[in-house]
Amino acid sequence: MKDALIFGQDNTERIVAVEAGDEVNGSFQIDMFVRDSAGISVVKKDFQPYVYLSDNRSTELTDIKPVQMTELDGTDKFRWRASFKSWTDLQEFRKQLAKQQPDASSSVFWINDPVVLFMLETGITLFKGMAFDDLRRVQIDIETDTEPGYDFCNPSRKGDIILAIGIGDSHGTYTALSSHKDGEKALLKQFVEIIRELDPDVIEGHNIFGFDLPYIEKRASMHRVKLDLGRNNTKMTGRNSRFSVAERTTSFKRFSIPGRHIVDTYFMAQMFDVSSRDIESFSLKSLAKHFGVTPENRVYIEGSKIAESFKTDPEKALRYLEDDIKETRALSDIFSPVY
Structure with missing residues (x-):
């Protein structure tokens, strides 16, 4: 040992998550999620x-x-x-x-x-007996619209819809969901279904706490779509929190998805830079260039023109979204194993 x-x-090996369970007949239980060759099993422990x-x-x-x-x-x-x-x-x-x-x-x-x-x-710990590649990891990224007359999108404005959600995984597969055909509500429902189908241990994103998840939460609330993204059909929750590293302190909403972990490469890059102090920008594209993980023939679209690109050249816009997913996964490949 x-x-x-x-x-x-x-x-005990291959535990990927531990969560507070139910109180049964007044007794408290803990749920352990164990990944094996057949998938995920739940082990309940009285505690x-x-x-x-x-x-x-x-x-x-x-x-x-x-x-x-x-x-x-x-x-x-x-x-x-x-x-x-x-x-x-x-x-x-x-x-x-x-x-x-x-x-x-x-x-x-x-x-x-x-x-x-x-x-x-x-004395139970997570991921014992597992290699990093044994984890099922999913990356997400969203692109949004902005109503005329405004410079930045706001999930509280009716017209600032989610145009697309990119979903990739650690095996390199990629799915792009678009609201163009069936609308934003259908997009959000399909997003929930895919996450539950993929059943990831880890959900990754760049600035996922600061942008993607708050935006998804607000738009889902507007459409009355349940964000049952957790295992056992449990919902995503959030609470106010702060992230401090070196001289920087960031207030954000910390989301939790039962049975899964959420990794924000934006935060991880800042922790990495505490020792190196040579990262000029923590934007996704800049980090990809810094670490040499920019995809070949990477598509670039100016931020203010992304929404328009989904209307005029949707194929290019979706390739741009896919490259964002690839860079997020590559950055997590660098940062996550030490944790």
């Missing part, structure tokens, strides 16, 4: 989430009681581990304790993520 301190003490306490008498102050109290070795502050039947019980315990004990924050140590708690407890 490899070093457990680095790779985790559990030997009792836990907090660490400085005083075991804290549990006397709440109606919610732990199912198990464990005294830890040593003399450090948080010597007690309180395990609960469900994530709901754990959260309710914290709320009640905070009301009864003004300094509760200094007497309780907890991690607000059941998946992290589960992986710490079990």
Whole structure:
């Protein structure tokens, strides 16, 4: 076995994702997604989430009681581990304790993520026994229209539709979806269907958090299209977050797709540049040139003319979109393996 301190003490291989599952009869479950030659299987594990306490008498102050109290070795502050039947019980315990004990924050140590708690407890880690090429990866990119009189597209404007979505994968296949024939609503529905059919472990894009996913989310909401992009037909969700690297801090909406990972090569390039500090621009085309991964006969269209190109020369516009997909995949090939 490899070093457990680095790779985790559990030997289970080919786990590509771990997610919080359902509460069944009051008990909490964790879903593990395992990729094998037949595809993806889901392994469900019962799990009792836990907090660490400085005083075991804290549990006397709440109606919610732990199912198990464990005294830890040593003399450090948080010597007690309180395990609960469900994530709901754990959260309710914290709320009640905070009301009864003004300094509760200094007497309780907890991690607000059941998946992290589960992986710490079990020693389970992702991608063990897998090569990078074993992952099923998909790249996406969108092109949009802009209403006359405006310089930039805005997903809240009715006419600023998604013109096309490019979808590539790590095997080099490519699909281009266009709203020209059947409209934007049909385009979005087809996008969801293809993602579910391809069933990727990783969805990649360049500035996917800053542009593609927020735009898709807004347009899907306008058309009442459910973005059930996750495994087990679960929906994509998002929350406000910040990305900080070196002197740069970026506010963005962090999206999550259950059972899948989202990789933004725009962010990864910035992390790469912390040590090299020689990247002049983090745009997709500039990065492709910097790393020497520009496709042969790459199609270039000025940003302000892309929408018009879909009307006057759609074949060229779709080749441009495909080259964007190729460059995104090539950049991820460079950045992602170390993670």
